Amino acid sequence: MRKRSIFIALWAALASTGCYEDQGNYTYTPISDIEIEGMDETYTLVTGVDTLNITPRLTTTYPDSDLEYRWVLAKSINNTVGGEHEYDTLGHERDLSFPVNKAPGVYTLYCYARNRANGYTTFVKSTLEIGTLYSRGHYILKETATGATDLDLLMEDGRLLTDILERTQGAPLPGAPRNLGILYSKFVVDPDTHAKVRVHCLGVITRDKEVAIYRAFDMYKAFDHHTLFFDEPNETPYRFYTTAQSCDYLASAGVYTEHNAGIMTAGTSVGKYSFPKTDAAGGSDCWAYCPNIWGAIYWDETHHRVLYANASGMAYELTSTDFPMPGSDHECLFMGAYGVNIVYGLFRDTSGPDAYYLYTFTTAYQRGAPAVTGVQAVAPASKLLSATLRATNEKTANIIYFVHDNKAYYHDVTNGTEHALEIPGLPADETITAIANRHFNYAEAPAFDYFSVATWKNGSYKLLTYLMIGGLPNGDAVLTATGTGKIKTVQYLAPGAGYSNVFFAGRSYSR
Amino acid sequence: MKMLYYFIGTAAIALFTSCEKELEVYHAGAGLNFYYATPGDTLVSYSFVYGPATTTRDTVWLEVETIGRLSNTERPVVIEQLLTGTGDALPGVHYVPFDDASLRAAYTVPARQARARVPVILKRDASLQAQQVTLLARVAPTGEFPLINPGRNRVKILFSDQIEKPASWNESAYLFPFGVYGPAKHRFMIEQTGEKWDDAYFNNVLGLTKEAPYYNQNYDNAYCDYLVGVLRRALQAHNAERQARGEDVLKEADDTPVSF
Structure with missing residues (x-):
């Protein structure tokens, strides 16, 4: 028995070791490090115009003759988060000189350094935002001298591209401007490849019910009203806007939505709208985006009710058990957002002698319906009531800017007082046509929080943009533009925004 | 001694067989x-x-x-x-x-x-x-x-010779837009659209598949949403007609109302 055990043990040992072959490499080579510096975190470039020159600084003990380099450009296919990438090697020299000729988009640039002798490799990377002149800046929606709609673009360096629709489409859009919305990562069919792709777009609406969506980087007209829908409605268009998950269109027929982010990147689309997802039809220009619900609260001027829509484009009527809701006897004068959770609505009650109320709608983050948390009577003598323009400060001060008799004021919501707004350099003899808090905050773009005002005189506009303290303009205008026409609104477009951070589009900029 | 012979013999066999690296040409037959x-x-x-x-x-x-x-x-x-x-x-x-x-x-x-x-x-x-x-x-x-x-x-x-639930009809899939299956619902969809709503239609036209990830390159979420909207509106009109005739709304055999 003992012999048998020994035999089995020896046999097992043989069987288990018979194929062992030591393939270790005992010829050790000392490994040094290679540090690469001198690359920016982000480069913003214009294709066909800019050349990217990078001279990296290397720290290593290896002789330069042993080192080889590789510059690689990576781009997400179809701009999907975490999806496949395609790669392009730009060069093998230590210094990069890359005449930017790639299609607009967000790329990752890798710089690899490798020691030929021992194979040691390291790399650093940067983000490349490749765009065109149209890819970034403050888009100005304006009324032309003939009463049509056109766009100007105020770029970061102060240059102004004028009459973009006339230059790129041959003519401005008929009708006075109603709204301009940035549609981040909207699905369109690329006219060259016929692929369904997501690109940043501009959605323009005029008072003549003209609707157009342009691919921002080249102003390709991706949709008009006839092509935007599977079943073209006969509706009054109000606005385009982007939520955290969708590119939406608000019209009298309801909220049309296109899923374009998050898990829904799994699906693709030709970019047409189907039908509103709920029966809560209606809308108006009184609208405010509320970051907490990744959606909007707005007035339905057809059915006289307050509606809200979430990030899935589901619209519902807003009700309250604590306060009477505005209804058939009410008219909405204004809606505006403050912070991430509050929307103000100013209403005229015509059931008796005119009375005015400022409603406070409060939202909880991603939870349920907005609630009415306050109704404040506004004194009939308030200039706010007869204002021609109104806008909230959306981030830093609980105030409503307004223009009355061509003078700027602000209404302090907290205590109900009104004050003249001092705007340094505002031409007193020009008509104020737009007033707003314009802000933007995203990692791949410079953040700003401006007070913005536009004036008009003799066919020309001035745009004056100020830094603020406590919500009030502070110092001279930091960004200005002068052009022809009358400004309706200004919207900022950033090329990188919305591709890599699906939550960005829901929160961090004024609309 | 006899045991030693056994050991040497089996060890030799183990050495011969355990290091085989070449795969044989297939010869196991058809x-x-x-x-x-x-x-x-x-x-x-x-x-x-x-x-x-x-x-x-x-x-x-x-x-x-x-x-x-x-x-x-x-x-x-x-x-x-x-x-x-x-x-x-x-x-x-x-x-x-x-x-x-x-x-x-x-x-x-x-x-x-x-x-x-x-x-x-x-x-x-x-x-x-x-x-x-x-x-x-x-x-x-x-x-x-x-x-x-x-x-x-x-x-x-x-x-x-009955209406069949297509294998691609997967109401548990996140992207599936047409809801719970029912023969009455299926028949209604066929009548309203003229499409079969079978696996070929799901796969080749709508891009919805029975295998994970349950969609293919034909999938267009907006178009599927559009079809749901078309069917929902058609069902509302259909039910209104039925109720005008004094009939109940369209239901499955188990009395579940058809819905989209």
Whole structure:
């Protein structure tokens, strides 16, 4: 028995070791490090115009003759988060000189350094935002001298591209401007490849019910009203806007939505709208985006009710058990957002002698319906009531800017007082046509929080943009533009925004 | 001493066999099994209800694949039915028997080919209007194909003259937009759109598939949303007409109202 055990043990040992072959490499080579510096975190470039020159600084003990380099450009296919990438090697020299000729988009640039002798490799990377002149800046929606709609673009360096629709489409859009919305990562069919792709777009609406969506980087007209829908409605268009998950269109027929982010990147689309997802039809220009619900609260001027829509484009009527809701006897004068959770609505009650109320709608983050948390009577003598323009400060001060008799004021919501707004350099003899808090905050773009005002005189506009303290303009205008026409609104477009951070589009900029 | 000889002998065998690195050329002989392009090909759903009322028989094609070397001659294929014990299709009644003489020429793997399609002729028997039957098929070993891969030797054909739930109708999939399945709902969709709403339509037009990730390159979420909207509106109008006639809204047999 003992012999048998020994035999089995020896046999097992043989069987288990018979194929062992030591393939270790005992010829050790000392490994040094290679540090690469001198690359920016982000480069913003214009294709066909800019050349990217990078001279990296290397720290290593290896002789330069042993080192080889590789510059690689990576781009997400179809701009999907975490999806496949395609790669392009730009060069093998230590210094990069890359005449930017790639299609607009967000790329990752890798710089690899490798020691030929021992194979040691390291790399650093940067983000490349490749765009065109149209890819970034403050888009100005304006009324032309003939009463049509056109766009100007105020770029970061102060240059102004004028009459973009006339230059790129041959003519401005008929009708006075109603709204301009940035549609981040909207699905369109690329006219060259016929692929369904997501690109940043501009959605323009005029008072003549003209609707157009342009691919921002080249102003390709991706949709008009006839092509935007599977079943073209006969509706009054109000606005385009982007939520955290969708590119939406608000019209009298309801909220049309296109899923374009998050898990829904799994699906693709030709970019047409189907039908509103709920029966809560209606809308108006009184609208405010509320970051907490990744959606909007707005007035339905057809059915006289307050509606809200979430990030899935589901619209519902807003009700309250604590306060009477505005209804058939009410008219909405204004809606505006403050912070991430509050929307103000100013209403005229015509059931008796005119009375005015400022409603406070409060939202909880991603939870349920907005609630009415306050109704404040506004004194009939308030200039706010007869204002021609109104806008909230959306981030830093609980105030409503307004223009009355061509003078700027602000209404302090907290205590109900009104004050003249001092705007340094505002031409007193020009008509104020737009007033707003314009802000933007995203990692791949410079953040700003401006007070913005536009004036008009003799066919020309001035745009004056100020830094603020406590919500009030502070110092001279930091960004200005002068052009022809009358400004309706200004919207900022950033090329990188919305591709890599699906939550960005829901929160961090004024609309 | 005798034990030592045993040890040396077995150790030598172990050394000879344990270090084998070269794979032998396949010589285990010929075999045959079904070819599944996807795992879902083990199940085929069919209904005569989608086709013309005059149709009396139709063909489902099964694909087989050989094991081993190609042959310079045509080789016969033998398919046989396995009984499940529940609703099994009756040869001659619900389908043309696999060994029917008329099929003999079609049940072959052509010379120098590794794959072949063989027909299963389904018959539109009146009993199919009342029940769905199961035809579980397997490849039978023959002298030409003695080997069978047991993991690829079943195809279940479910067929009837009733409306059938397509295998791609997957209400548990996140992207699936058409909700819970019901025969009344399915019939309504066919009537309203003229489409079959079968697997071919789901896969080739809508891009919705029965396999994860449950969609393909044809998928367009906005178009699916649009179809849901079309059907929802049609159902509202249909129900309004029914109620105007004093009828109840459209419901499934279990009294569940149809909805989108």
